[in-house]
Amino acid sequence: MKKREQVKRKDNIIFFPGLDKRLADKGLESLEKKKFHEAIPLLEEARELDPDNENILIGLVLAYFEAGTFKKAKVLANEMLLKGIGDYFQMVDLYLTVLIQLHEYREIVTTIEALLDEREIPPEKHDHFLTILQFSRRMAEGHDRQEGEQEEADLEIPALNLLSIDNINEQMLIIANLADKNIRPYLDEMTDYLKSEAGHPFIKTIVLNLLKEQEIDREINVEKFAIVNQFSPLQLPDVREQPKMLEVKALLAKQVESKNPGLYENAINMVDRIFFICYPFELEPNSSEAWAAAFDMLAQEYLGMDTKIGEIARAYGTEASELEIARERIETIEKISYPNI
Numbered sequence: 001m002k003k004r005e006q007v008k009r010k011d012n013i014i015f016f017p018g019l020d021k022r023l024a025d026k027g028l029e030s031l032e033k034k035k036f037h038e039a040i041p042l043l044e045e046a047r048e049l050d051p052d053n054e055n056i057l058i059g060l061v062l063a064y065f066e067a068g069t070f071k072k073a074k075v076l077a078n079e080m081l082l083k084g085i086g087d088y089f090q091m092v093d094l095y096l097t098v099l100i101q102l103h104e105y106r107e108i109v110t111t112i113e114a115l116l117d118e119r120e121i122p123p124e125k126h127d128h129f130l131t132i133l134q135f136s137r138r139m140a141e142g143h144d145r146q147e148g149e150q151e152e153a154d155l156e157i158p159a160l161n162l163l164s165i166d167n168i169n170e171q172m173l174i175i176a177n178l179a180d181k182n183i184r185p186y187l188d189e190m191t192d193y194l195k196s197e198a199g200h201p202f203i204k205t206i207v208l209n210l211l212k213e214q215e216i217d218r219e220i221n222v223e224k225f226a227i228v229n230q231f232s233p234l235q236l237p238d239v240r241e242q243p244k245m246l247e248v249k250a251l252l253a254k255q256v257e258s259k260n261p262g263l264y265e266n267a268i269n270m271v272d273r274i275f276f277i278c279y280p281f282e283l284e285p286n287s288s289e290a291w292a293a294a295f296d297m298l299a300q301e302y303l304g305m306d307t308k309i310g311e312i313a314r315a316y317g318t319e320a321s322e323l324e325i326a327r328e329r330i331e332t333i334e335k336i337s338y339p340n341i
Contacts, residue, residue: 020049024056031059036067054086058094065098073098089125096132105140109133160186162193162203171203175210183214195221195228205279209239224281225333236280244282244291245275251292255315267299274333285325289318294326 027042043060050056057080064073077095080086092115099108112133115121121129165171178186190207193199201224208222211233219230237243248271256264274295285291293316300307313320 020046020053020056023049024053024059027063028055028059031063031066034066036063039063040067040069052083052085058086061094061098065094065101070098070101074102074104089122100136103139105136108136109140112136160189162189163196163198168200168203171200172206175203175206178210179213183210183216187211187216191220195223197223197226199223201225201277205239205276208233208236208280212236212238222280224278225283227281227283229281231280239276239279240272242275242279244288245271247288248275248292248295251289251316252296255292256296263296263299263303263305266302267295270295270299270330270334274330277333283329285322287318287322287326289316290322290326292316293318293323294330297323297327298330 023042023046027039027046030036030039030042040060040063043056043063046053046056047060057076061073061077061080064070064076074095077091077098081088081091081095085091092111096108096111099105099111112129115129116133160174162171162174165174183190190211194204194207204222204224208231211220215234217232217234219232221228222231249268252264252267252271256267293312296316297307297309297312309320309323313323316323
């Protein structure tokens with residue numbers, strides 16, 4: 001006759017016999033299938049019922065690690081080392097791997113130096129741990145040096161004061177001087193400028209372009225023309241490769257380039273200016289045809305040519321009403337927002 005399994009209780013809750021094993025089996029199966037976020041709650045429940053089970057604990061450390069939850073993996077691996085659960089040097093290896101992911105090189109150095117002092121490292125593992133120790137010492141020294149340099153730099157870095165400078169050319173020179181420097185110490189001031197109504201849209205484009213070049217990948221609020229939206233600079237298209245701008249240029253090339261090269265050149269220059277200032281926003285109307293027609297019409301007007309809105313709209317396959325909206329938008333931006341440089 002099978003021996004009756006002991007009933008497990010927690011907080012006066014009675015668990016079915018074998019529940020810990022079923023949870024552990026299911027959790028380890030999820031771990032093998034690389035479903036780490038699914039494995040974690042199963043193994044955590046199994047651990048509640050059987051807190052010193054080696055397989056459950058190792059499985060949970062691995063699940064935490066693979067899911068990127070490195071701090072939890074560190075705490076649990078350290079707890080297992082202190083309790084002597086599992087093969088000691090396998091657990092040390094796992095613990096060190098987690099510490100490397102957390103960039104805790106000082107802790108790695110302390111751990112391995114303690115092992116060397118105790119002369120407990122097996123001969124076959126000596127070179128392995130010595131290699132990790134040498135690497136971690138270099139990384140720790142580099143990290144300390146970098147922190148010291150950063151602290152010194154933080155003390156020396158003057159504020160940009162972009163919003164207190166009225167002259168757009170001066171603002172542009174300040175930003176241009178940052179092109180070959182690390183702009184991260186200035187990020188807060190730059191993001192404040194981007195979301196401020198007082199910031200100039202032309203300068204905001206230059207700032208965004210600089211953030212993109214330096215691979216800033218975080219959501220930042222940007223305000224232009226009373227519109228506010230969030231953008232990650234790294235994910236933005238190149239300012240000269242905006243999809244709608246390329247569509248507008250292609251439409252103008254098809255309609256104008258061969259017929260009137262001078263008109264085409266004037267229209268394209270206007271396209272570059274307007275889309276540079278508007279970047280990264282796409283303004284109304286949505287129709288690329290309407291924008292192309294509007295640039296064509298305005299370029300004609302600037303050259304003193306007679307224009308007929310209906311004919312131009314039909315040539316581009318758009319509505320005269322949408323053409324007029326785009327035309328008014330372009331004129332507003334040209335008059336108010338383009339700096340005199």
